[in-house]
Amino acid sequence: MGLFVSFEGTEGSGKSTQLALLAKRVADHGHEVISLREPGGTPIGEEIRHLLKHSAANAGMCPETELLLMNASRAQLVREVIRPALAEGKAVLCDRFFDSTLAYQVFGRCLDGTLAQRIIDYAIGDTLPDLTLLLRVPLEVSEARRAGRNSGVRDRMEEENRAFFLRVEQGYDAIASNTATRVRTIDATQTVEQVAEEIWKWVAPLITVPTAQGDRAWKTVGEYRNEAPG
Ligand code: TMP
Numbered sequence: 001m002g003l004f005v006s007f008e009g010t011e012g013s014g015k016s017t018q019l020a021l022l023a024k025r026v027a028d029h030g031h032e033v034i035s036l037r038e039p040g041g042t043p044i045g046e047e048i049r050h051l052l053k054h055s056a057a058n059a060g061m062c063p064e065t066e067l068l069l070m071n072a073s074r075a076q077l078v079r080e081v082i083r084p085a086l087a088e089g090k091a092v093l094c095d096r097f098f099d100s101t102l103a104y105q106v107f108g109r110c111l112d113g114t115l116a117q118r119i120i121d122y123a124i125g126d127t128l129p130d131l132t133l134l135l136r137v138p139l140e141v142s143e144a145r146r147a148g149r150n151s152g153v154r155d156r157m158e159e160e161n162r163a164f165f166l167r168v169e170q171g172y173d174a175i176a177s178n179t180a181t182r183v184r185t186i187d188a189t190q191t192v193e194q195v196a197e198e199i200w201k202w203v204a205p206l207i208t209v210p211t212a213q214g215d216r217a218w219k220t221v222g223e224y225r226n227e228a229p230g
Pocket of ligand 1: 011037038039070096097098099100101102104105157
Protein backbone atom coordinates (compact mmCIF):
# COMPACT_ATOMS: atom_id res chain seq x y z
CA MET A 1 0.00 0.00 0.00
CA GLY A 2 1.40 3.39 -0.97
CA LEU A 3 1.11 6.90 0.37
CA PHE A 4 -1.16 9.53 -1.17
CA VAL A 5 -0.62 13.21 -0.33
CA SER A 6 -2.53 16.07 -1.96
CA PHE A 7 -1.59 19.75 -1.93
CA GLU A 8 -4.27 22.44 -1.81
CA GLY A 9 -4.41 26.22 -1.78
CA THR A 10 -5.12 29.24 -3.90
CA GLU A 11 -3.03 30.37 -6.86
CA GLY A 12 0.40 31.50 -5.75
CA SER A 13 0.39 29.66 -2.42
CA GLY A 14 3.61 27.85 -3.37
CA LYS A 15 2.10 24.38 -3.84
CA SER A 16 4.22 23.43 -6.83
CA THR A 17 7.48 24.50 -5.18
CA GLN A 18 6.65 22.59 -2.01
CA LEU A 19 5.50 19.52 -3.90
CA ALA A 20 8.84 19.38 -5.73
CA LEU A 21 10.78 19.76 -2.46
CA LEU A 22 8.75 17.04 -0.77
CA ALA A 23 9.12 14.72 -3.78
CA LYS A 24 12.89 15.01 -3.51
CA ARG A 25 12.88 14.42 0.22
CA VAL A 26 10.65 11.33 0.03
CA ALA A 27 12.77 9.97 -2.84
CA ASP A 28 15.91 10.58 -0.78
CA HIS A 29 14.39 8.23 1.79
CA GLY A 30 14.41 5.50 -0.82
CA HIS A 31 10.83 5.59 -2.01
CA GLU A 32 9.51 5.84 -5.53
CA VAL A 33 7.57 9.07 -5.98
CA ILE A 34 5.03 10.10 -8.59
CA SER A 35 4.23 13.81 -8.88
CA LEU A 36 0.91 14.74 -10.48
CA ARG A 37 -1.32 17.75 -11.04
CA GLU A 38 -5.04 18.29 -11.40
CA PRO A 39 -6.68 18.88 -13.73
CA GLY A 40 -4.24 16.84 -15.81
CA GLY A 41 -1.72 14.12 -15.05
CA THR A 42 -2.77 11.82 -17.93
CA PRO A 43 -2.88 12.46 -21.70
CA ILE A 44 -6.69 12.73 -21.48
CA GLY A 45 -6.49 14.90 -18.36
CA GLU A 46 -3.97 17.27 -19.94
CA GLU A 47 -6.31 17.83 -22.90
CA ILE A 48 -9.14 18.52 -20.46
CA ARG A 49 -6.83 20.92 -18.60
CA HIS A 50 -6.19 22.84 -21.82
CA LEU A 51 -9.91 23.01 -22.49
CA LEU A 52 -10.62 24.29 -18.98
CA LYS A 53 -7.84 26.86 -18.80
CA HIS A 54 -6.38 27.96 -22.11
CA SER A 55 -8.54 26.94 -25.08
CA ALA A 56 -9.78 29.87 -27.17
CA ALA A 57 -13.16 28.10 -27.22
CA ASN A 58 -13.67 28.11 -23.44
CA ALA A 59 -14.92 31.66 -22.76
CA GLY A 60 -18.55 30.63 -22.48
CA MET A 61 -18.01 27.51 -20.36
CA CYS A 62 -20.80 27.11 -17.82
CA PRO A 63 -20.08 26.10 -14.20
CA GLU A 64 -21.78 22.71 -14.59
CA THR A 65 -19.49 21.80 -17.51
CA GLU A 66 -16.50 22.97 -15.47
CA LEU A 67 -17.52 20.71 -12.57
CA LEU A 68 -17.92 17.69 -14.83
CA LEU A 69 -14.67 18.27 -16.73
CA MET A 70 -12.66 18.64 -13.50
CA ASN A 71 -14.07 15.30 -12.38
CA ALA A 72 -13.65 13.63 -15.76
CA SER A 73 -9.95 14.43 -15.56
CA ARG A 74 -9.94 13.14 -11.95
CA ALA A 75 -11.70 9.85 -12.78
CA GLN A 76 -9.07 9.13 -15.44
CA LEU A 77 -6.16 10.08 -13.17
CA VAL A 78 -7.41 7.90 -10.32
CA ARG A 79 -7.79 4.80 -12.52
CA GLU A 80 -4.89 5.25 -14.91
CA VAL A 81 -2.21 6.45 -12.48
CA ILE A 82 -3.05 6.85 -8.79
CA ARG A 83 -4.54 3.44 -7.98
CA PRO A 84 -1.86 1.43 -9.84
CA ALA A 85 0.90 3.51 -8.23
CA LEU A 86 -0.52 3.05 -4.73
CA ALA A 87 -0.94 -0.68 -5.34
CA GLU A 88 2.78 -0.83 -6.17
CA GLY A 89 3.63 0.92 -2.89
CA LYS A 90 4.65 4.23 -4.45
CA ALA A 91 4.23 7.69 -2.97
CA VAL A 92 1.78 9.80 -4.97
CA LEU A 93 1.99 13.58 -4.57
CA CYS A 94 -0.81 15.48 -6.27
CA ASP A 95 -1.01 19.24 -6.87
CA ARG A 96 -4.76 19.67 -6.08
CA PHE A 97 -7.40 16.93 -5.70
CA PHE A 98 -11.10 16.91 -4.88
CA ASP A 99 -10.93 19.68 -2.24
CA SER A 100 -10.28 22.08 -5.13
CA THR A 101 -13.68 21.15 -6.54
CA LEU A 102 -15.31 22.02 -3.21
CA ALA A 103 -13.43 25.33 -2.98
CA TYR A 104 -13.74 26.45 -6.62
CA GLN A 105 -16.93 24.89 -7.98
CA VAL A 106 -19.06 24.69 -4.82
CA PHE A 107 -17.92 27.85 -3.00
CA GLY A 108 -16.50 29.81 -5.95
CA ARG A 109 -19.18 28.98 -8.52
CA CYS A 110 -21.96 28.47 -5.95
CA LEU A 111 -22.90 25.01 -7.28
CA ASP A 112 -24.88 22.56 -5.16
CA GLY A 113 -22.56 20.92 -2.63
CA THR A 114 -24.44 17.64 -2.26
CA LEU A 115 -24.57 17.12 -6.01
CA ALA A 116 -20.90 18.03 -6.42
CA GLN A 117 -19.96 15.57 -3.66
CA ARG A 118 -21.81 12.78 -5.46
CA ILE A 119 -19.95 13.55 -8.68
CA ILE A 120 -16.65 13.61 -6.77
CA ASP A 121 -17.51 10.27 -5.13
CA TYR A 122 -18.24 8.79 -8.54
CA ALA A 123 -14.88 10.05 -9.85
CA ILE A 124 -12.69 8.92 -6.94
CA GLY A 125 -14.51 5.95 -5.37
CA ASP A 126 -12.58 5.05 -2.23
CA THR A 127 -9.32 6.66 -3.38
CA LEU A 128 -8.79 9.35 -0.74
CA PRO A 129 -5.57 11.14 0.20
CA ASP A 130 -3.93 9.94 3.43
CA LEU A 131 -2.92 13.54 4.03
CA THR A 132 -3.89 16.89 2.50
CA LEU A 133 -1.56 19.85 2.96
CA LEU A 134 -3.48 23.10 2.71
CA LEU A 135 -1.14 26.04 2.09
CA ARG A 136 -2.77 29.31 3.15
CA VAL A 137 -1.84 32.81 2.06
CA PRO A 138 -4.04 35.92 2.37
CA LEU A 139 -5.91 36.92 -0.79
CA GLU A 140 -3.63 39.96 -1.26
CA VAL A 141 -0.52 37.76 -1.32
CA SER A 142 -2.17 35.37 -3.76
CA GLU A 143 -3.17 38.28 -6.02
CA ALA A 144 0.34 39.74 -5.98
CA ARG A 145 1.95 36.38 -6.74
CA ARG A 146 -0.52 35.74 -9.56
CA ALA A 147 0.16 39.14 -11.11
CA GLY A 148 3.91 38.65 -10.73
CA ARG A 149 4.04 35.33 -12.54
CA ASN A 150 1.84 36.38 -15.48
CA SER A 151 3.22 34.24 -18.31
CA GLY A 152 1.26 35.96 -21.05
CA VAL A 153 -0.79 32.78 -21.61
CA ARG A 154 -4.49 33.40 -21.05
CA ASP A 155 -5.99 31.37 -18.16
CA ARG A 156 -9.79 31.33 -17.89
CA MET A 157 -9.75 30.50 -14.16
CA GLU A 158 -7.36 33.34 -13.31
CA GLU A 159 -9.59 35.85 -15.14
CA GLU A 160 -12.16 35.54 -12.36
CA ASN A 161 -12.96 38.52 -10.15
CA ARG A 162 -12.01 39.18 -6.54
CA ALA A 163 -15.41 38.10 -5.20
CA PHE A 164 -14.91 34.66 -6.76
CA PHE A 165 -11.49 34.22 -5.13
CA LEU A 166 -12.87 35.44 -1.80
CA ARG A 167 -15.49 32.68 -1.95
CA VAL A 168 -12.75 30.17 -2.82
CA GLU A 169 -10.87 31.32 0.34
CA GLN A 170 -14.04 30.78 2.38
CA GLY A 171 -14.30 27.31 0.84
CA TYR A 172 -10.80 26.45 2.02
CA ASP A 173 -11.66 27.80 5.51
CA ALA A 174 -14.63 25.42 5.60
CA ILE A 175 -12.51 22.48 4.40
CA ALA A 176 -9.85 23.16 7.03
CA SER A 177 -12.38 23.23 9.85
CA ASN A 178 -14.51 20.28 8.69
CA THR A 179 -11.91 17.63 8.03
CA ALA A 180 -9.17 18.61 10.45
CA THR A 181 -7.66 15.12 10.74
CA ARG A 182 -6.97 14.62 7.03
CA VAL A 183 -6.26 18.25 6.23
CA ARG A 184 -3.28 20.03 7.77
CA THR A 185 -3.28 23.79 7.32
CA ILE A 186 0.06 25.51 6.91
CA ASP A 187 0.88 29.23 6.99
CA ALA A 188 2.46 29.65 3.56
CA THR A 189 3.52 33.25 4.16
CA GLN A 190 6.58 31.77 5.91
CA THR A 191 9.83 31.24 3.99
CA VAL A 192 10.04 28.34 1.53
CA GLU A 193 12.35 26.51 3.97
CA GLN A 194 10.01 27.00 6.95
CA VAL A 195 6.99 25.74 5.00
CA ALA A 196 9.00 22.73 3.78
CA GLU A 197 9.99 21.87 7.36
CA GLU A 198 6.40 22.08 8.56
CA ILE A 199 5.28 19.83 5.72
CA TRP A 200 8.00 17.32 6.58
CA LYS A 201 6.77 17.25 10.18
CA TRP A 202 3.45 15.85 8.91
CA VAL A 203 4.85 13.52 6.26
CA ALA A 204 7.86 11.99 8.03
CA PRO A 205 5.80 10.02 10.59
CA LEU A 206 3.84 8.39 7.76
CA ILE A 207 7.04 6.87 6.42
CA THR A 208 8.45 3.85 8.18
CA VAL A 209 11.53 1.88 7.25
CA PRO A 210 10.55 -1.40 5.57
CA THR A 211 11.69 -4.41 7.62
CA ALA A 212 13.38 -7.58 6.40
CA GLN A 213 10.03 -9.38 6.79
CA GLY A 214 8.64 -7.22 3.99
CA ASP A 215 6.22 -5.12 6.03
CA ARG A 216 4.47 -2.23 4.40
CA ALA A 217 6.69 0.78 3.83
CA TRP A 218 4.04 3.16 5.14
CA LYS A 219 1.88 3.54 8.18
CA THR A 220 -1.69 4.53 7.53
CA VAL A 221 -2.79 7.83 9.04
CA GLY A 222 -5.14 5.83 11.28
CA GLU A 223 -2.30 3.70 12.67
CA TYR A 224 -0.18 6.76 13.26
CA ARG A 225 -2.96 8.51 15.13
CA ASN A 226 -3.77 5.49 17.27
CA GLU A 227 -0.22 4.99 18.49
CA ALA A 228 0.63 5.99 22.04
CA PRO A 229 2.71 9.18 22.26
CA GLY A 230 6.47 8.93 22.79
P1 TMP B 1 -3.19 25.34 -11.36
O1 TMP B 1 -2.71 23.97 -11.72
O2 TMP B 1 -2.32 26.42 -11.91
O3 TMP B 1 -3.49 25.49 -9.91
O4 TMP B 1 -4.57 25.53 -12.16
C1 TMP B 1 -5.67 24.74 -11.92
C2 TMP B 1 -6.89 25.62 -11.89
O5 TMP B 1 -8.06 24.80 -11.86
C3 TMP B 1 -6.95 26.49 -10.65
O6 TMP B 1 -7.51 27.73 -11.01
C4 TMP B 1 -7.93 25.76 -9.74
C5 TMP B 1 -8.84 25.10 -10.72
N1 TMP B 1 -9.46 23.85 -10.25
C6 TMP B 1 -10.83 23.86 -10.01
O7 TMP B 1 -11.49 24.88 -10.18
N2 TMP B 1 -11.43 22.71 -9.59
C7 TMP B 1 -10.75 21.54 -9.41
O8 TMP B 1 -11.33 20.52 -9.03
C8 TMP B 1 -9.33 21.55 -9.68
C9 TMP B 1 -8.53 20.29 -9.51
C10 TMP B 1 -8.73 22.73 -10.10
